[in-house]
Amino acid sequence: MYIPEKLRYNVQHYFGEEGENWLSRLPQIIKQCEEHWNIVVGDPYSLSVNYVAPVVWKEQNREAVLKLSIPNEQYLQELEAITLLQEGSMASLLDYHRELGAMLLEKIIPGEALATIEDDEKGCFIASEVGKQLWIPVPVSMHVNPTNTREDELRDIVHKHPNGIGPIDYQTLEGAKETFTLLCKTSADLWVLHGDFHPYNILFSNKLGWCAIDPKGGIGEREYDLIQYILNKLPEDDAALESIIIRRMNSFTTQLSLRKDRLIGWGFCHSVLATVWTCKEDGDYDKSFYKGMRVFQQLWRETRGGHQ
Structure with missing residues (x-):
């Protein structure tokens, strides 16, 4: 085979x-x-x-x-x-x-994948409607990993890479780890999450309408589940990329009544982890994820009053 x-x-x-x-x-x-x-x-x-x-x-x-x-x-x-x-x-x-x-x-x-929809605002609206139907409050008993397991993963990465990894320097890794810790400690509104919620995992069904496929699972804030969507299908131009990230954040926070500061924080720490996942031994990595990481990092600094 x-x-x-x-x-x-x-x-x-x-x-x-x-x-x-x-x-x-x-x-x-x-x-x-x-x-x-x-x-x-x-x-x-x-x-x-x-x-x-x-x-x-x-x-x-x-x-x-x-x-x-x-x-x-x-x-x-x-x-x-x-x-x-x-x-x-x-x-x-x-x-x-x-x-x-x-x-x-x-x-x-x-x-048909949601990624084929050219109107980005329409795509965000559809994704929000799917999310509303998809996410559920956490049951009393379940074994799906909470978001803080990602914090543990990043802590291990920081420990193993004192000089940074790929294009990401040590200070950024450390800042992302601290952000994970802060957000996990202050999480209050917990849901069962999809875990890989992006426009290629949202398909159109004649029977169901727009629906999700291929969940990885997780427990955490809904803001966290939207980061992978925001990081996908971004333009190469830096200014356009930043504009789309901000527009997507505004769309999701408005349609789903979410907290923008939480979305930005999760965006920073998860985009660091997502970029690390793509780093290869030959030095290659996902340039789009990395650019998205830089945008979230700056937004998080501004949200924190200039601090990482």
Whole structure:
């Protein structure tokens, strides 16, 4: 079986030996899924760190989507998140196989991504409406990771990189860590979050209207869940990029009655972490995320009266 190079690189980069072992077993896992559900698996979609492909589910006489992940703690969190968020604007989980790290999901038809909408203000309005239906108050008992696990991740990065990492200097890493700590300590309005809420994960369904797919899960403030959306599909021009970030923030805070200072703070510390995730050994990194980080960093300084 051909494994796309992007999938191979990402899985190896993020999961190391565990990822290598999973990739070697992937053909057998797909075969087991076909036998378990009596499905025919088609060619995969564009892949990141999961294997996702359309399927024909023979017994149900319907199309669906097969998503395969390494069956680790992250998979279990995603499984719980999609289960909890089923009542909102979310593609349905049809079935799952925990040992195989497999989910059988509703296929969204026609599946047009919100990222294809050229009117940015309209895109923000649609995303806000999806978010209103999607986010739910935190239940009494759940295992989805709270936002402060990202704080722990960044603290580990700061410890391991005393000279900074990629284009990010140590002072910025330290400032982002302190910001994470401050915001986590002062968080009050907590919700179950999507965890990867961006315009490529919001699709149009003939049945549901605009809906979300591929939740990663999380517990935190809604402001935090919007940062990945704001960082996506940004122009290359610096002035235009800053203008769009500010316009998106204004749109979300107005439509969802959110706090702009919290949105800016989460924007700074998460954009640092998001940029770090893209840093490669050859020195390459996501330039758009980095530029977005610089905008949020300056806005956070202004919000804090000139301090990081």
